[in-house]
Structures are given as structure tokens and as C-alpha cells.
Amino acid sequence: MNYRHIYHAGNIGDVLKHITQTLIIEYLKKKPAPFRVFDTHAGIGIYDLSSEQAQKTGEWQKGVALVLQAIEAQTIPPQVHQLLSPWLEVVNQLNPQGNLETYPGSPELAKRLLRKEDRLTLTELHPADFASLKETYGNDKKIKVIELDAWLALGSFLPPKERRGLVLIDPAFEVEDEFSRLTDGLSRGYKKWQTGVYAAWYPVKNQRSVANMVLSLAEQGVRNVLRLELSAGRISPDAPMKSSGMLIINPPYTLKTQMELLLPWLCQATSENEGAYFEVEQVIEE
Numbered sequence: 001m002n003y004r005h006i007y008h009a010g011n012i013g014d015v016l017k018h019i020t021q022t023l024i025i026e027y028l029k030k031k032p033a034p035f036r037v038f039d040t041h042a043g044i045g046i047y048d049l050s051s052e053q054a055q056k057t058g059e060w061q062k063g064v065a066l067v068l069q070a071i072e073a074q075t076i077p078p079q080v081h082q083l084l085s086p087w088l089e090v091v092n093q094l095n096p097q098g099n100l101e102t103y104p105g106s107p108e109l110a111k112r113l114l115r116k117e118d119r120l121t122l123t124e125l126h127p128a129d130f131a132s133l134k135e136t137y138g139n140d141k142k143i144k145v146i147e148l149d150a151w152l153a154l155g156s157f158l159p160p161k162e163r164r165g166l167v168l169i170d171p172a173f174e175v176e177d178e179f180s181r182l183t184d185g186l187s188r189g190y191k192k193w194q195t196g197v198y199a200a201w202y203p204v205k206n207q208r209s210v211a212n213m214v215l216s217l218a219e220q221g222v223r224n225v226l227r228l229e230l231s232a233g234r235i236s237p238d239a240p241m242k243s244s245g246m247l248i249i250n251p252p253y254t255l256k257t258q259m260e261l262l263l264p265w266l267c268q269a270t271s272e273n274e275g276a277y278f279e280v281e282q283v284i285e286e
Contacts, residue, residue, distance in 0.1 A: 005129075009047035010060030010103040012270050013244035015067060016230045017170060017201045019262065020246050020255075021106055022086035024166050024197055025113045027252035034117040035164035037110045038157060040150035040185075041171060042122035044132040045107035049100060059240050062232060063270065064091065065100055070269035080265045083258055086113060106168055107137060114142065119162065121146065123153040154185050159193035167193075169200040179209045187220040190249060197250045204229060204243035213247070214283045225284035226251040228259055230266060234275030242272065245279075256280060 008014070028035045049060050070076060071088070081088075090112050094102040104112070110120050120143045124130040130147045137143045146153070150169065158167070167189060171178050182200055189198060204210065210227075217225060231243035248255065263278035270276070 005043040005105065006047055006051060006053040007057045008059050008241070009054055009105065010049060010064040011241065012059075012063040012230060012232050013201065013203065013241060014060075014103070014105075015063045015266065015270070016228065016244055016246060017168075017199075018104070018106060018109055019084065019087045019266075020199055020228065020248070020259075021166070021168055022090075022109055022113060023083065023255060023258055024199060024248075024252060025110065026086050027254060028164060028166065028197075029113075029115060029118075031164070033164055034115075034119065034162050035166070036119045036121060036160040036162045037114065037165055038121045038123075038153070038160070038167045039106050039110065040123055040153050040167065040169045042107050042124045042129075042133055042145075043105045044124075044129050045105045045111075045122075045136050046094070047103045047105060049103055057240065060100075060103060062240070062242075062272070064103060066270045067266065068100060070265075075269075076265065077261075079261055083262050106170065107133065107143075110168075111137065111140065111143065116142070118142065119160075120144070121153075121157060121160075123148045123150055125149050151181060151185050154189040155192070158189055159196065163195070166197045166199060169198065171201075173203050179213050183213045183216045186217060186247070186249065187222060190220075190222050195250065197252070198248070200247045200249075202245055202247070203241050204231065204235065204245055206235075210245065217247075217249075218284050222249060223284060224250050224286040225282070226256055227279065227281045227283045228263065229277070229279040230263055230270070231275065231277045232267075232270045233272035243277075247283075256282065 229245035
């Protein structure tokens with residue numbers, strides 16, 4: 001309830017999460033039937049990187065800023081640039097003068113990428129962040145903005161009437177049992193809507209927590225899970241978050257190959273030391 005994403009906006013975890021989100025949305029758009037995106041921990045949608053909160057941590061300087069610098073240095077292969085384009089175009093649209101001052105959260109990315117027939121549901125529990133979210137998106141007819149706990153939202157809104165779509169889950173990980181809550185939320189959501197795409201972000205604090213989550217999901221009957229991880233360097237308990245991952249249930253069939261192209265370049269662009277790494281692994285088969 002106290003978590004404010006503005007302190008972490010644009011960091012390496014956001015880069016991984018948001019590029020993954022855009023690739024899934026672009027895949028869903030290949031079919032004419034409408035779909036829905038659920039964003040369970042929506043935040044405020046757009047982040048001012050010049051704000052006191054963002055400047056206090058400066059995490060975006062080790063994330064989106066490094067990626068943009070690598071692109072400007074022309075060290076990016078054409079295939080990688082093409083895959084980054086949906087995310088990159090929104091970032092550039094919000095920064096028309098060329099200076100990186102504004103960063104799009106997942107609601108803004110979804111809003112700008114969805115077609116007129118697609119729909120977006122945003123839930124946020126923090127009172128101040130919900131008020132900002134409502135002010136920004138409340139008048140858009142294709143967007144529902146709801147003040148609700150994310151885990152309740154997973155039980156309330158699935159399956160959507162569109163029967164196609166993405167559930168994006170980005171918990172704060174401020175409580176000790178967040179991995180358990182995420183595992184339970186994914187399992188409950190999957191049982192209600194087994195054909196949906198679920199994309200869940202997590203910090204890599206230790207690999208045991210991630211392995212236990214995957215094992216538990218498999219035991220509960222969840223199938224077809226892809227794991228993505230991106231790390232800028234060695235994990236340190238006293239340093240800002242450098243390593244994070246995504247678990248994707250029912251990933252687009254193109255996503256694994258896309259990430260095998262993207263993550264080596266992103267890892268090189270954001271690397272801080274020899275502990276940097278990336279992983280792309282199908283951890284639960286179909």
C-alpha cells in the first residue's frame with residue numbers, strides 16, 4: 001500500500017517488463033478479433049523523471065537511459081531495433097524534444113498500442129496513485145479504472161468477454177510472502193481463464209524463490225510457461241535492484257525467438273559488471 005513506482009520508473013526491470021508487454025500486444029493485434037489487457041498494479045501511467053522522487057533514486061539512468069544511449073551510438077542490430085520499435089516509439093512520443101524526461105508506464109504503453117476495438121482495465125490500490133490514474137485515463141471510453149486490490153481483481157474480472165487478452169502483473173514485492181501471493185494469483189487466474197496470456201514480473205533476489213514458484217505452478221496444473229531474466233550485474237542486498245524476470249503463461253509462439261535476439265543486446269547495453277546475464281527458458285511445457 002505504501003509502494004510508489006515513481007521511485008523505480010524506467011529502471012532495468014521496467015525495460016524488461018515493458019518491452020515484453022509491447023511484444024505480446026503487437027502479437028495479439030495480428031488477429032482482427034478484439035482483446036482486453038488487464039493491468040493489475042497499474043501505478044499512475046506516466047512518470048516524470050525530473051521529479052524529486054525519480055531523481056532521488058535515479059534508477060532510470062541504469063535502465064531506459066542506457067538503452068537509448070546504446071541506440072544513439074548505433075550499436076543496435078536492425079532486427080533488435082525492429083523488435084524494440086513499439087516500446088521505443090511510445091518513449092519518443094512522450095519526449096518529442098529528444099531529452100529523456102518522461103517515461104511511459106504499462107497503462108500508457110497499452111493505451112497507445114491498443115486498437116479502437118480493444119479494451120484496457122486498470123486496477124490500483126494506492127489512494128494517491130489511483131487518483132492520478134483516474135484523472136489521466138478516466139475519460140477514455142475504452143479504459144476502465146478501478147480502485148481495487150490486484151489479487152481480488154484477478155478473481156473478479158476473468159475471463160473477459162473478449163476471450164482474448166493479456167494479464168500484466170507487477171507486484172511491489174514489499175512483503176515477505178509476495179512470491180506466494182503471485183503464485184496463488186497466477187494459479188487462480190489460470191483456472192478461470194486458461195487461454196489468456198499472463199505476464200508476471202518479479203525481482204531476482206535468489207533463484208530458489210523463482211524455482212519454487214515454477215514448481216508450484218506446475219503442480220497446480222499450469223502449462224506452457226516461459227521464463228525471461230535480465231540482470232545488469234551481481235545481486236547485492238544494499239544496492240538498487242539489478243536483476244529481474246518475467247514468467248509468461250501461454251506466451252505468443254514468437255516470443256521466445258524474439259527474446260533470444262533481444263536479451264543479449266539488452267544485457268550488453270545495461271551491463272554494470274561481469275555478473276550481468278540473461279536467460280530465456282521454457283520452464284513448463286505445453
